[in-house]
Amino acid sequence: MKTLNYWQAISEAFAEEMERDETVFIIGENVQESPFMITKGLVERFGPERVMDAPLSELANAGATVGAACAGYRPICDLTFADFIYCAADEVLLKAAQQYFAHNGQVNAPCVFVGVAGGGFGTGPEHSHVPSAMILNNPGLKLVLPSTPYDAKGLMKAAIRDNNPVCYFFHKKLMGLTGEIPEEEYVIPLGQADIKRKGSDVTVVATLYMVHHALTAAEKLKDEISVEVIDPRSLEPLDMDTILESVKKTNRVVIVDEDTERCGVAAELGQQIMEQAFDYLDAPVRRVCSRNMPVAGAAMEKYTIPNADQVISAIRSMVE
Amino acid sequence: MPELTKDQKLALYRGLVRARKYDELNVRMASEGKLLTFYHSAQGHEAIGVGACSVLRKDDYVYMHIRGHGVPYAIGKGIDPKNCVAEHLGKATGWGGGITGVHMVDKENGVLGVGGTIGSCFVLSAGYALAAKKRGKGQVCVCFTGDGGMQRGQAHEAMNMAASWKLPVVWVVENNLMAWFTPFCDTSAVKDIAQVAKAYDMPGVIVDGMDVFAVREAVEKAVKRARKGEGPSLIECKTYRFRSHSEGRPDACHNKLRPQEEIEKWKERDPVKLCRERLLEEGVLTVELMDGIEREYAVEMEEAEKFALESPYPDPSRLPEIVYAP
Numbered sequence: 001m002k003t004l005n006y007w008q009a010i011s012e013a014f015a016e017e018m019e020r021d022e023t024v025f026i027i028g029e030n031v032q033e034s035p036f037m038i039t040k041g042l043v044e045r046f047g048p049e050r051v052m053d054a055p056l057s058e059l060a061n062a063g064a065t066v067g068a069a070c071a072g073y074r075p076i077c078d079l080t081f082a083d084f085i086y087c088a089a090d091e092v093l094l095k096a097a098q099q100y101f102a103h104n105g106q107v108n109a110p111c112v113f114v115g116v117a118g119g120g121f122g123t124g125p126e127h128s129h130v131p132s133a134m135i136l137n138n139p140g141l142k143l144v145l146p147s148t149p150y151d152a153k154g155l156m157k158a159a160i161r162d163n164n165p166v167c168y169f170f171h172k173k174l175m176g177l178t179g180e181i182p183e184e185e186y187v188i189p190l191g192q193a194d195i196k197r198k199g200s201d202v203t204v205v206a207t208l209y210m211v212h213h214a215l216t217a218a219e220k221l222k223d224e225i226s227v228e229v230i231d232p233r234s235l236e237p238l239d240m241d242t243i244l245e246s247v248k249k250t251n252r253v254v255i256v257d258e259d260t261e262r263c264g265v266a267a268e269l270g271q272q273i274m275e276q277a278f279d280y281l282d283a284p285v286r287r288v289c290s291r292n293m294p295v296a297g298a299a300m301e302k303y304t305i306p307n308a309d310q311v312i313s314a315i316r317s318m319v320e
Numbered sequence: 321m322p323e324l325t326k327d328q329k330l331a332l333y334r335g336l337v338r339a340r341k342y343d344e345l346n347v348r349m350a351s352e353g354k355l356l357t358f359y360h361s362a363q364g365h366e367a368i369g370v371g372a373c374s375v376l377r378k379d380d381y382v383y384m385h386i387r388g389h390g391v392p393y394a395i396g397k398g399i400d401p402k403n404c405v406a407e408h409l410g411k412a413t414g415w416g417g418g419i420t421g422v423h424m425v426d427k428e429n430g431v432l433g434v435g436g437t438i439g440s441c442f443v444l445s446a447g448y449a450l451a452a453k454k455r456g457k458g459q460v461c462v463c464f465t466g467d468g469g470m471q472r473g474q475a476h477e478a479m480n481m482a483a484s485w486k487l488p489v490v491w492v493v494e495n496n497l498m499a500w501f502t503p504f505c506d507t508s509a510v511k512d513i514a515q516v517a518k519a520y521d522m523p524g525v526i527v528d529g530m531d532v533f534a535v536r537e538a539v540e541k542a543v544k545r546a547r548k549g550e551g552p553s554l555i556e557c558k559t560y561r562f563r564s565h566s567e568g569r570p571d572a573c574h575n576k577l578r579p580q581e582e583i584e585k586w587k588e589r590d591p592v593k594l595c596r597e598r599l600l601e602e603g604v605l606t607v608e609l610m611d612g613i614e615r616e617y618a619v620e621m622e623e624a625e626k627f628a629l630e631s632p633y634p635d636p637s638r639l640p641e642i643v644y645a646p
Contacts, residue, residue, distance in 0.1 A: 025454070049454070055484070060443050060477035067447015070432045071381065073454065075447075090440050090474070101642050103425040103433040104417030108645040139643050163645035 001180045007037040009149035009181060010170060013156035014039065014076065016185065018046050021074060024160055025050040027061055028078025028114075036116045037175065039078065062088035062113065066095045066165070069111040074160060082115030082169045083129045096165035097140030110163045112156075117145075117169035118209055118258050119290075119305040124297020128305075130208060130258040130290075132265050135167045136236055142166040142190060143235045147211035149179035151233055154188030162190065171208040191237030195246070199228035202315050203246040205269060206256040207231060210288075210306060214256055217311040225319055235265060243269070244277050251282040252318040256311055261289035286314045324533070328374070329604050332532045334613055335370035336592045339392040341617040342401045345625060346389075346408065350567035354629075356410040357421035362388025364530075364562035367591035368494050369393035371535030372462055375543055379457070381430045381448040383441045385464035385494060387561075390424050390434055393464055397429040402624035411631035418634045419642065439472025441465050442491070446478040449489035449552075460488040460546040462539065468499030470513050479552065483520040486551035490542040493554065494529060496561040501573045514556035522552050529557030530589045533598075560586035 004012065018024045025046075032043040032053045043051040054061045058079055065077035079085055085092055092113055100108045119128040135143045144159050144166055146152035152170060159166040196211055197218050204214040204227055211231045218227035228246050232239055247253050253273060255266040270285035288306045296304045324332075343362050350359045362369070365387045373382060373396025382397055384390030391404055399415070407414025407424060415424035416433075425433040432448065435441055445463035452459035469475060470493055482489050493513050497504045510516070517524025523545070527538045535557055542553035562583060564571035571578050587593075599605035 055477065055481055057477040057481065059474050060446060060481045063440065063443020063474060063478065064447040064450050064481060067444035067449075068451040068454075069447070070444070071448045071451035073451050090437050091443060094437060095435060095440060095444060099433060100645050102416065102420045102423040102436075104419045105642040105645070106416075106425045106427060107433045110645070142644075 002183060003178050004149050004181045005176055005178045006149045006152050006170065006174045009153035010038040010156055011040055011042065013153045013160070014042060015045065017157055017160040018042070018050060023073045024076065025052065025073065026076045026078060027052045027054050027065060029054060029056050029061070029080050031078050035080065038114070038170070058084050058087035059091060062091035063095070065111045065113070066091055066099065066109050069109040069165070070099060070107050074110050076112045076114060076160065079113055079115040081127050082117035082131055083126050085113060085115060085131060085167070092141070092165070093138045097138045100164070101140060108163050109165050111165050112159045113165065113167045115169055116172050118171045118173060119295050119301050120173035120209065122298045122301045124301070125294040128295035128297070128301065130169060132169070132235060132257070132259045133263060133268070136265065136268065140165070142237065144168040144190060144233065145207040145235065146170060146233065147174065147208055147231050149177060150181055151188060151194065153181060154186050155190065155233060157187045158190050161187070169208070173209045188233070190234040191239050193230055193232045193239035193242035195228065195242070196231050197227065197229040199226040199250065201226040201250055202252040202254060202318050203228045203230060203243070203250045204254045204256060204311065204315065205230050205232065205243055207233070207235065208258060210256040210258050213306060213308040213311045216308040217315055220312060221315060225315060227315060240272060240276070243273065247273055247277045248280045251280050254286045254288060254311065254314045254318060256288045256306055258290055258305055260292055261287060262292045264289055283318050286318060288314045326604050329599055332370060332374055332536065333595050333599055333605060335374065335395055336366050336532060336595055337613050338395055338401070338617045338620070339366040339370055339388060340592050341621045342391050342404070343388055345405065345621040347563065347567055349625070355408050357408055359408065359567045360386045360389065360565065361563040361567060362392050364560045364586065364591070365494055365496065366392045367532035367535050367595070368492060368529050368557045368559060369464065370396055371532040372464070372492055372539040373397050374536050375540040376462065377459070379430060379459050381432060381445070381452065381459065381461040383445045383448065383461065383463040384424070384431065384434050385466060386438065387466070387494065389422055390431070394424070394426065394429070394431055397426070397431060399426045399429055399431065401620070402627045405624045406628040406631050409628045410633060411628055412634040413627070413631040438466065439469045439474040441469065442472070442474040442478035445489055446482050446487055449482060449487035450485070452488050458547045460490060460543050462490045462492060462543070464492045464494065466499065467493060467495040467497070467504045467508070467513060469493070470516070471499070471507060479516070479520045479554070482552040483522045486549060488546035488549070489552045490539060490546055491552060491554045492539065493556050494559050495556050496559045498561055498565070498573065500565045503573055512556060514554055517554040522554060524554040524556070526556045526558065529559030530591045530594055532591055532595050562587060
């Protein structure tokens, strides 16, 4: 085992896949001098033809990504901030997502759209959102949300090898998180949830940085409530079986999601749980999400995104 | 450019007649309520697709324009129009398996599907060209769009990228003076789209889009340049739409029908007619040969219609299987 931090894990996945498959290349804004480190050192190793500094144009970068993918390559498009995916909506949501369907399964777009997501640095609207629900609302796209260095690497390798367009959002607050990574190669298949902590009283489902709020909450509550924390790791494909098994054991579930509450991921998961495990529920499904407003910046940010105390309150309210 | 051979000239004429017959078939079927989707007639535009695609290799990429739903371009690449008819009838034998009715694909012939949003062609074409450049086998991509497409941000962002990276792409803009029902001059400060090329330091030329020979020559030059690694070019083809934006909609602008005199004036330069007159004059075409070609494609379209009508619909149970690739 070796210890890597979150961004190093992503970078290592890029390097290994670029080494393994010459059709993999990275295109994006400042990828040779990555502001979020994930492509650090790659240009020295693979050259500017495979680590391509592109114009400040999400449309062109995402469009070129989809086109090159249709024409036989496996590009990784770094959108920088996940929020910027909105700038490339036509290319990601219509072209990448629908390519395979619209063309009767004859043309697919194997590519990865990468972006840093979430709050924590007061960067305000347009730089702090986790746009998960928007991706899930466009079938044809896959969605990966890693919460640890180990997951970040294994899931990125699976995303690059996938024959579909995959949105992979990593989190600002996790960049320096360290974790153990096997020396040998490993790939984490998409659609396999991970039980981050075992418990028997309440199930908490969370992704990205919210996993860590859930783990903090579980630790603080350990003497009164036994909390099971499940990280689906990818929301499409989604490992609903693991979530349902946990709900059937604990009979209570809190969903923590950094995306907006309204029409969000938590609403979708809650509904699926209600449809598939209603008889096992001892209490209504609770949500802890970002509030129904844009993510505020600076000092106001903390009033718009979830925190560990809210998760603790939600868990407590389930067993009272 | 060397003089075209008699066979090359005849092939261009054949392409024009075939595209026109195909278009007429679709117009008729639309009026009969047989099409399960919309249809955007290419009548007046045929010289552009036919001329441009006549210089391409089988492994070159073509991003097709909405006019004629790609057929004037695709026949030059070697596709069979009967699969296109079948697609519009929503049949499993269609180019796209009858799944979307209009989104055609023929990978063998470099047609990697088409887009529904105007302008998106630019950035995806940049991607095809990027792949072509990386592959290093001299492939090019020819991207067709209309004057309306030029007004999307994608056009400019893709041109900047392609020109910076010397991508092997040729942008062919069919300026028919109308975007849907809005005259080009209402929404563009410039009269000539080709001048946009200057902003990206690439060649920009204006071509008579009714003249299949002129289109062919300009595209051939741009394609050669692209194959040599010298980057993109912009070709503006001045053309005219003989019918409405889409079948069944009044051919109007400013809430009035387009003046019939204007349409008739442009029809004097109908691309099929222009080519026919030239070839008759040069003795390449005879009246007998001309009639033979007419009959040949009339029969082909009759057979295509029959083929499409008799083909089965796709099995709806396939739909979930094609959302994600295995």
